Amino acid sequence: MAAAAERPALLAHGLTKQYGELRAVDGISLTVNRGECIALLGPNGAGKTTTVEMLEGLVRPDAGEITILGRSLATDRQFVLERIGVVLQETTLYKRYTVAETVALFASFYAQSLSPEVVIKRLQLEDKASTQLRNLSGGQRQRVYLACALINDPELLFLDEPTTGLDPQARRSIWELVAELKKEGRSVLLTTHYMEEAEVLADRVLIIDHGKVIAEGTPQQLIRDTCGEMVKQVRQGTLEDVFLQLTGRSMRNG
Numbered sequence: 001m002a003a004a005a006e007r008p009a010l011l012a013h014g015l016t017k018q019y020g021e022l023r024a025v026d027g028i029s030l031t032v033n034r035g036e037c038i039a040l041l042g043p044n045g046a047g048k049t050t051t052v053e054m055l056e057g058l059v060r061p062d063a064g065e066i067t068i069l070g071r072s073l074a075t076d077r078q079f080v081l082e083r084i085g086v087v088l089q090e091t092t093l094y095k096r097y098t099v100a101e102t103v104a105l106f107a108s109f110y111a112q113s114l115s116p117e118v119v120i121k122r123l124q125l126e127d128k129a130s131t132q133l134r135n136l137s138g139g140q141r142q143r144v145y146l147a148c149a150l151i152n153d154p155e156l157l158f159l160d161e162p163t164t165g166l167d168p169q170a171r172r173s174i175w176e177l178v179a180e181l182k183k184e185g186r187s188v189l190l191t192t193h194y195m196e197e198a199e200v201l202a203d204r205v206l207i208i209d210h211g212k213v214i215a216e217g218t219p220q221q222l223i224r225d226t227c228g229e230m231v232k233q234v235r236q237g238t239l240e241d242v243f244l245q246l247t248g249r250s251m252r253n254g
Contacts, residue, residue: 007070008033009156009187010055015064017050024050025061026211032156037178037188039202041195041239043247047211048191049089049160055189056086056158069155082110085154089161089191091145095134099125099144102133106148113151123147123177139170146177156187163197175200195239205239209247 010032017025025047032038042048053059055066057073057080066073068080093102103120107113120129123143133141142162149157159178163171171194178188178201192198198205199219207215207222215222219239226242 006034008067009036009069010189011065011067012055013065015051015054015061015066017047017054017059017062023211025054027064028208028211028213029064030206030213030216032187032189034187035182035185036203037182037190037201039190039192039198039205040208041192041198041205041243042208046209046247048208051208052158052160052189052191056084057081082112082152083155085149085152085157087142087145087149087157087159087162089164093133093144093148096132098130098132099136099147100129102144103147103151107151110152112153114153116147116151119147119151122150124173137170139166139173142166142170142174146174154186157181157189159188159190161191161193163192163194171197195243199239207243207246215242215246 008031010030012031013029015025015028016023028047028051030038040048040052050059054061054064055068055073057077069083071079073080097105099120100116103116107116117129120126123146125140125143125147128136128140133144136144146162149159163174166174175197178190181188188201190198190201202219204217205215205219205222206213215226217225222242223238226245
C-alpha cells in the first residue's frame with residue numbers, strides 16, 4: 001500500500017501527436033503526484049487540448065507512454081477508466097433528465113460507484129435533485145457534471161476549463177471543492193484560462209506552446225524566475241505576466 005501511495009497518479013513520457021503537417025504535441029512529458037493539482041496553461045493551438053485528450057484516453061498518441069495509477073493506459077485501459085473522473089470543456093447531456101436521473105445514469109456505467117444521493121449532497125444539489133437539467137443555472141449544471149465525474153470515487157480527476165462562463169461565486173464554490181478533493185489525497189489535472197484559478201489551486205503549473213512544455217514550476221517560482229525585476233518595483237507579479245513573457249500572448253486573447 002505504501003509503495004502504491006508513493007507512485008505518481010499520472011506519468012506521461014514523450015507524448016507525440018501528428019495531424020497531417022501539424023505536430024500538435026511534440027514530446028511532452030509530465031507527472032502528477034498523489035494529492036497534487038497540476039495546471040496546464042497554453043494559448044489556443046498550443047497542443048494543450050490534444051495532450052489532455054491523450055491523457056484521458058480519448059485520443060491515442062502516435063508515440064509515448066501514459067501510466068495512470070501504476071497501470072499502462074494502452075494495455076490496462078478498462079482498469080484506468082474505472083478510476084478516473086473527467087469534466088470536459090464542453091459537456092452535452094440530455095437536458096430533460098433530472099439531476100438525480102443523470103447522476104444515477106453515470107453511476108450505472110461503473111462496476112463500483114458511490115451512492116448518487118451522497119454525491120448529489122456533496123455537490124449541494126439536494127434541493128435540485130428532481131429538477132431537469134434544462135432548468136438549472138450554469139453553475140448548477142457544472143456541479144452536476146462534477147457529480148458525474150465523482151460518482152466512481154476517482155483517484156485522478158481531469159478538469160478541462162471547469163469554471164468557464166461561471167459567475168465569481170459559482171467559480172469559488174468549485175475552487176473550494178477542488179481544495180477538498182486534494183486534501184482527500186485525490187490528484188487533479190486542471191486546464192484553465194483564468195490565471196487566478198491556477199495560482200489558487202495549482203501546486204505546479206506547466207505552460208505549453210507549439211506542442212512542448214516551455215516552463216514548469218510552482219506559480220511562485222514561475223513568477224519569480226520569469227518576471228524578475230520587470231514587475232518588482234511596481235507591483236507583485238502574476239501568472240499572467242509569466243504567460244505573456246513566455247508566449248508573447250495574453251491568455252485573455254488566446
